[in-house]
């Protein structure tokens with residue numbers, strides 16, 4: 500076993516520890532049309548694992564349950580839709596509204612995702628979800644040269660996916676964690692009676 504492999508394992512373990520200590524991002528997932536529940540559940544689990552490796556904790560809010568989480572940093576509404584709208588180019592598997600602050604911000608098109616591979620593969624759903632949730636957490640509609648946030652995945656990316664090893668780039672992971680940290684700071688500020696400011700150098704304005 501090589502040292503770099505061991506280092507890789509240690510980095511992932513450290514990320515897991517970091518993710519478990521974080522306030523969670525909550526996913527509210529709703530389905531429109533006929534999407535097999537087992538496929539959906541496996542895809543969501545894959546997405547949860549992808550974010551865990553980036554140091555971010557994602558929890559799916561169970562439908563029909565009114566559980567409340569202490570302080571979710573972010574609530575993201577997700578729609579998994581059986582058929583894509585006609586105006587979506589054939590290559591589009593999913594889409595998002597990264598600049599919106601509420602409402603449905605992530606859409607995934609089941610038939611498109613299921614059609615990427617010879618047999619429908621929930622791993623692809625997991626990566627499509629992770630990519631679009633990534634846009635929301637990054638607050639950007641732009642793409643990266645590598646990893647989950649690439650504009651187009653190639654054959655090699657799909658092979659890495661299959662091994663659960665395609666990851667967010669370090670820069671993307673860091674920016675998502677930083678954005679969530681700012682949200683958390685703003686929430687804490689509000690709770691303590693302050694007025695959160697979007698400007699990072701003055702995160703909690705308590706002046707009257």
Ligand SMILES: [Zn+2]
Nearest residue numbers: 630634642650
């Ligand atoms: Zn994208």
